[in-house]
Amino acid sequence: MSIPPRKPVLIEMDSPAPTPAEAPPVPDHLPPPPLPEGRAMQIATRLAARPASRLTRFFWQATLALTGFLASVAAWNYVNGLIAAHPVLGWVAAGLFGAFILAAALLALRELAAWARLRRLDRVHKSVTEALASDDLAQARRVVEQLTALYVGRAEMDWARARLGERKADMFDAEALMGLAEAELMAPLDAAARLEVEAAARNVATVTALVPLALADVFAALAANLRMIRRVAEIYGGRGGAFGSLRLARTVVTHLVATGAVAAGDDLIETMAGGGLLSKVSRRFGEGVVNGALTARVGVAAMEVCRPMPFTRLKKPRVTNLVSRALKGLFGRD
Numbered sequence: 001m002s003i004p005p006r007k008p009v010l011i012e013m014d015s016p017a018p019t020p021a022e023a024p025p026v027p028d029h030l031p032p033p034p035l036p037e038g039r040a041m042q043i044a045t046r047l048a049a050r051p052a053s054r055l056t057r058f059f060w061q062a063t064l065a066l067t068g069f070l071a072s073v074a075a076w077n078y079v080n081g082l083i084a085a086h087p088v089l090g091w092v093a094a095g096l097f098g099a100f101i102l103a104a105a106l107l108a109l110r111e112l113a114a115w116a117r118l119r120r121l122d123r124v125h126k127s128v129t130e131a132l133a134s135d136d137l138a139q140a141r142r143v144v145e146q147l148t149a150l151y152v153g154r155a156e157m158d159w160a161r162a163r164l165g166e167r168k169a170d171m172f173d174a175e176a177l178m179g180l181a182e183a184e185l186m187a188p189l190d191a192a193a194r195l196e197v198e199a200a201a202r203n204v205a206t207v208t209a210l211v212p213l214a215l216a217d218v219f220a221a222l223a224a225n226l227r228m229i230r231r232v233a234e235i236y237g238g239r240g241g242a243f244g245s246l247r248l249a250r251t252v253v254t255h256l257v258a259t260g261a262v263a264a265g266d267d268l269i270e271t272m273a274g275g276g277l278l279s280k281v282s283r284r285f286g287e288g289v290v291n292g293a294l295t296a297r298v299g300v301a302a303m304e305v306c307r308p309m310p311f312t313r314l315k316k317p318r319v320t321n322l323v324s325r326a327l328k329g330l331f332g333r334d
Contacts, residue, residue, distance in 0.1 A: 114239055118248065121238040124150065124308040132178055132312070140174035144181045147308060150237045151185065160184050179313040186309055192235045193306075194317055197299030198326040200228035205292030205327065209285045221291060225249070225298050232302040252302045289323070296322040 079097055083090030124146050131143045148164065151157040164184040171177040207220040229249050233239065238248075296319045303317070304310070 118233065118238045120150075121233075121236065121306060121308050125310070128178065128309045131174060132310075135174045137172065137174045137177065140177045141168075144168060144177060147181055147185055150308060156188070157185070160188055178309070182309050182313045186307065186314060189235050189307075190303070190314060190317075193232045193299075193303050194322065194325075196228055196231045196235065197296055197303070197317070198322055200224045200299060201292040201295045201323055202326040204295045205288035205323075207288075208291045209288035217287075217291065221295065225295060228295070228299055229302045229306075232299065233306045236303075236306040236308060238306055248302075248305070252298060252305050289327075292326060293319050293323050296326070 075097060079090060079093050081090075082093050124143070127139075127143045127146060131140045144164070148161055151161060161184075164181060167180060167184075168177060171180055203224045204217075204221050207224075208217040211217060211220070226246075226249055229252055233248055299322070300317055300319065
């Protein structure tokens with residue numbers, strides 16, 4: 001059986017095909033690409049700022065209490081049964097159980113101490129604000145003593161405390177005395193906190209630009225910001241534990257919302273413009289710049305929250321300067 005040869009198929013068209021002359025003209029100016037939005041930092045900020053309802057908190061508290069009670073009763077019965085069956089192994093288990101309880105108690109004490117340090121920073125900040133508002137020299141001197149006591153035992157602050165002790169007797173005005181205390185005590189701490197903020201912004205920008213995995217930039221942004229907030233608190237004297245750091249992060253995000261710092265101000269507009277230029281080369285690089293800028297904003301808010309004095313004599317860091325220094329550090333420049 002022979003297969004007939006294939007023939008070309010002709011399609012009849014009712015109207016003639018359009019010519020190149022009839023094609024619409026190419027627009028002279030293409031619309032600019034959308035600016036990067038910093039998606040990772042926006043998601044991380046929403047996760048940190050999401051408030052938990054009273055019912056949800058009550059549910060988790062009840063769940064933890066019930067789980068702890070059942071686990072304790074089960075462990076107690078297990079140890080008693082093991083002592084009755086195998087006394088040696090039972091007493092070994094009892095010793096391990098006691099060591100676990102001791103470690104848990106020590107961790108709880110550490111969390112309480114960290115919480116107390118954060119509360120102490122809040123009290124000193126409130127006292128400084130009241131002293132500046134009242135313009136009372138005697139109250140200002142007491143507040144300066146409280147500030148100096150925060151950093152007793154820290155070797156890197158000995159020189160600053162000594163300079164403040166030498167010069168504070170020459171100040172006869174409350175505002176001048178508080179300005180001197182800020183210049184001597186807060187300047188080295190601000191420099192150390194800026195380094196931590198720049199490092200966090202650099203890490204977030206690098207991960208966003210180089211890691212293409214979905215949600216990896218979100219988790220990296222959350223981890224970097226939590227670590228940055230904890231380090232900033234430690235620099236200013238408010239070392240926080242695990243639960244204290246989470247509560248401090250919520251406080252920082254609340255401060256961002258309350259002060260309107262989440263809106264695009266002049267410093268962030270300049271950074272977003274730079275991110276837009278980089279996004280023409282690579283979308284990921286543009287997103288990295290904006291995520292780094294938002295991280296720097298969180299860092300500035302953490303400095304305002306954890307700093308025992310408001311920014312009066314010294315200038316508050318700008319996001320543009322922090323991001324530019326962070327990106328210079330990314331390429332190994334001083």
